[in-house]
Amino acid sequence: MILVDGQPATVVDVADRGLAYGDGLFETMRLHQGQITRLDLHLARLQQDCQRLRLNPDLVALKQELEAVAQACVGGVIKLMVTRGSGQRGYASDPQQAARRIVQHSALPDWPQSNFTEGVALFACQTRLARQPLLAGIKHLNRLEQVLARAEWNSSEYAEGLMLDTAGLVTDGVFSNLFFVRAGELHTPLLDQAGVAGVMRAQILELAQQLGLNTYQRPIELHELSSMEEVLCCNSLYGIWPVRRYADLEWPVGALTLDLQQRIANGE
Amino acid sequence: MILVDGQPATVVDVADRGLAYGDGLFETMRLHQGQITRLDLHLARLQQDCQRLRLNPDLVALKQELEAVAQACVGGVIKLMVTRGSGQRGYASDPQQAARRIVQHSALPDWPQSNFTEGVALFACQTRLARQPLLAGIKHLNRLEQVLARAEWNSSEYAEGLMLDTAGLVTDGVFSNLFFVRAGELHTPLLDQAGVAGVMRAQILELAQQLGLNTYQRPIELHELSSMEEVLCCNSLYGIWPVRRYADLEWPVGALTLDLQQRIANGE
Numbered sequence: 316m317i318l319v320d321g322q323p324a325t326v327v328d329v330a331d332r333g334l335a336y337g338d339g340l341f342e343t344m345r346l347h348q349g350q351i352t353r354l355d356l357h358l359a360r361l362q363q364d365c366q367r368l369r370l371n372p373d374l375v376a377l378k379q380e381l382e383a384v385a386q387a388c389v390g391g392v393i394k395l396m397v398t399r400g401s402g403q404r405g406y407a408s409d410p411q412q413a414a415r416r417i418v419q420h421s422a423l424p425d426w427p428q429s430n431f432t433e434g435v436a437l438f439a440c441q442t443r444l445a446r447q448p449l450l451a452g453i454k455h456l457n458r459l460e461q462v463l464a465r466a467e468w469n470s471s472e473y474a475e476g477l478m479l480d481t482a483g484l485v486t487d488g489v490f491s492n493l494f495f496v497r498a499g500e501l502h503t504p505l506l507d508q509a510g511v512a513g514v515m516r517a518q519i520l521e522l523a524q525q526l527g528l529n530t531y532q533r534p535i536e537l538h539e540l541s542s543m544e545e546v547l548c549c550n551s552l553y554g555i556w557p558v559r560r561y562a563d564l565e566w567p568v569g570a571l572t573l574d575l576q577q578r579i580a581n582g583e
Numbered sequence: 584m585i586l587v588d589g590q591p592a593t594v595v596d597v598a599d600r601g602l603a604y605g606d607g608l609f610e611t612m613r614l615h616q617g618q619i620t621r622l623d624l625h626l627a628r629l630q631q632d633c634q635r636l637r638l639n640p641d642l643v644a645l646k647q648e649l650e651a652v653a654q655a656c657v658g659g660v661i662k663l664m665v666t667r668g669s670g671q672r673g674y675a676s677d678p679q680q681a682a683r684r685i686v687q688h689s690a691l692p693d694w695p696q697s698n699f700t701e702g703v704a705l706f707a708c709q710t711r712l713a714r715q716p717l718l719a720g721i722k723h724l725n726r727l728e729q730v731l732a733r734a735e736w737n738s739s740e741y742a743e744g745l746m747l748d749t750a751g752l753v754t755d756g757v758f759s760n761l762f763f764v765r766a767g768e769l770h771t772p773l774l775d776q777a778g779v780a781g782v783m784r785a786q787i788l789e790l791a792q793q794l795g796l797n798t799y800q801r802p803i804e805l806h807e808l809s810s811m812e813e814v815l816c817c818n819s820l821y822g823i824w825p826v827r828r829y830a831d832l833e834w835p836v837g838a839l840t841l842d843l844q845q846r847i848a849n850g851e
Contacts, residue, residue: 317597326594327602329585329685334595334664336726337605343672368727369734394672396602399730404611404662404689406726406733406757417597421672446749447713450727457725458604458674459636459718462667465674466637481714489674 316388318380318418331415333398336406337456339414340364342395342514344381345552346420349389351381352582353551356514357395364453365397365414372397372414380418388420392552395419396456426474426553431576434557434568435474435548437488440464444480444487444509452512464489475548477561480509485535488548492516493558496545496571500529515549519575522583528571545569547576554579584656586648586686599683601666604674605724607682608632610663610782612649613820614688617657619649620850621819624782625663632721633665633682640665640682648686656688660820663687664724694742694821699844702825702836703742703816705756708732712748712755712777720780732757743816745829748777753803756816760784761826764813764839768797783817787843790851796839813837815844822847 319327332338342361345352358378365372377395384393396417399408442464450457464476475488487493487510494516495502501523506512523530540546546558546566555576557568587595600606610629613620626646633640645663652661664685667676710732718725732744743756755761755778762784763770769791774780791798808814814826814834823844825836 319597325597327597329587329593329595329687331595331602332730334599334602334666335609335724336730337724338727338730341603368731392672398602404660404687405692406729407737408730408734410734419597419672424673442717443715445713445715445718447711447728449710449731450713455727456603456605457727459606459723459725460715461674462600462604462606462676463636463717466676466678469675 316384316420318384320416321376321380327415327417328401330401331398332400332402332408333396333415333456335402337458338408339370339396339398340368340453340455341397342454343551344393344395346385346388346391346393349385351385351393353514353518354381356517357551360454360512360514360517361395361397364455367453368455369410370397370399370414372416377416380416384418384420391423392421393418394421398456423552430474430553430556432568434559436472436560437548437558438468438473438476439562440467440476440478440489442467442478444478446480446482446508448508451508451510452506454511461489474556479537482508483537484508485537485540486510491548491550494519494547494549495535495540495543496569497543499571500531502531502533502535504535505532513550515551515554515579518579519549522575522578540564545572547572584652584688586652588684589644589648595683595685596669598669599666600668600670600676601664601683601724603670605726606676607638607664607666608636608721608723609665610722611819612661612663614653614656614659614661617653619653619661621782621786622649624785625819628722628780628782628785629663629665632723635721636723637678638665638667638682640684645684648684652686652688659691660689661686662689666724691820698742698821698824700836702827704740704828705816705826706736706741706744707830708735708744708746708757710735710746712746714748714750714776716776719776719778720774722779729757742824747805750776751805752776753805753808754778759816759818762787762815762817763803763808763811764837765811767839768799770799770801770803772803773800781818783819783822783847786847787817790843790846808832813840815840
């Protein structure tokens with residue numbers, strides 16, 4: 316099921332600026348029993364990102380369309396794209412132009428259960444993320460770096476890849492955010508120069524605060540990873556996976572990681 | 584007139600990876616009397632960029648489609664997009680997947696004649712280009728930086744904008760490349776970290792070599808601009824415009840600039 320500006324469709328105008336320039340952003344959301352999980356957080360992030368890119372989607376229509384797809388499809392994944400709509404050739408845009416809304420349903424990926432219980436290995440991506448503060452954190456449609464990074468491995472040995480930025484800072488996974496546990500405290504990359512500030516990352520930061528855990532959003536150097544006691548990756552679809560291995564580093568499936576995983580799965 | 588994979592169309596599959604991730608590249612070509620100007624250079628650049636992004640378009644079909652649109656439309660602009668085609672949700676791609684070809688015709692912009700004779704002013708863009716060697720030089724579909732930069736001005740006083748990279752190096756225009764003349768020699772940004780290596784830039788470098796001019800592709804600092812004697816911007820559609828002004832700097836319409844402009848216009 317796909318809605319383009321509220322209408323069932325399988326195609327989009329070839330002049331869409333999302334296609335021409337990646338001029339837009341997206342959200343990937345979990346659908347469970349007809350409800351979109353953490354919809355409020357997704358819409359808050361969407362609105363924030365839209366402001367940064369000066370996109371003006373019709374939010375009332377957007378919510379109705381998400382609701383319609385959620386009701387019809389019940390479970391799986393809802394992907395929402397917001398683009399600047401159709402344009403003339405050339406980068407100049409009309410500030411008044413209504414953004415285009417694309418809502419797509421798909422099935423939930425079939426992850427191995429061991430990802431959740433025994434943890435995952437992260438591929439050491441050679442593709443580095445450029446440092447661009449104007450776009451950092453935004454889930455925008457300019458994702459060639461992730462495409463190149465994801466093409467680096469095809470072994471099922473690796474469930475995710477770890478990406479550094481061009482300054483060598485640990486940034487995020489290809490489709491996940493990262494948290495590190497040390498001395499009962501949580502550390503996660505700052506994402507002011509690169510990376511996507513995911514909704515599950517925001518949820519975990521909020522949960523940690525509720526639990527009274529110290530959390531640090533800060534630049535994280537690669538050499539620090541050897542001193543970390545637990546590592547986890549997260550996104551809105553799978554929740555939390557413990558990370559067992561990256562390059563020559565190994566970590567146990569940690570107690571705090573499993574506690575957070577359980578709380579997130581329970582809807583906290 | 585638009586051809587998508589050779590068929591007349593106005594829409595493209597909503598699952599196209601060009602839309603989802605900007606996973607593709609494009610060429611913008613001048614069409615004159617049924618012929619695409621510098622088609623060989625465009626196709627050479629396209630093939631080089633396709634290799635870097637591991638895209639595999641059917642080049643025989645592509646040439647036939649360009650020819651068909653050129654014959655039918657006679658004059659104006661032909662824009663070609665090559666995307667990785669339709670994909671499942673997620674960054675992983677099939678290395679064997681056939682790329683999608685999109686050929687679009689549009690009218691040539693109506694530039695003021697004074698752009699060519701009296702030169703243009705460049706807006707001083709605050710949007711900086713990220714430094715990403717893996718994508719530098721490629722005319723790919725991840726163009727949010729250009730969209731943001733072009734939105735910085737709407738006065739017709741400025742025909743183009745000058746963009747620095749995040750290290751402060753002079754890189755290119757929003758839709759043009761830049762050349763600087765000093766002591767009869769040509770200097771142009773190296774574009775190994777950011778920017779698009781345009782076909783007109785390649786043409787001018789080749790022409791300069793034929794004329795026995797020394798040319799330097801190198802990192803250019805902003806402070807160097809005050810010592811330059813002529814400045815020009817260029818692209819495949821308009822050819823060459825003299826640059827008269829940037830910030831508080833001014834330059835004359837130079838003799839070498841006008842000579843190169845004339846030679847390019849004459850098809851050299």
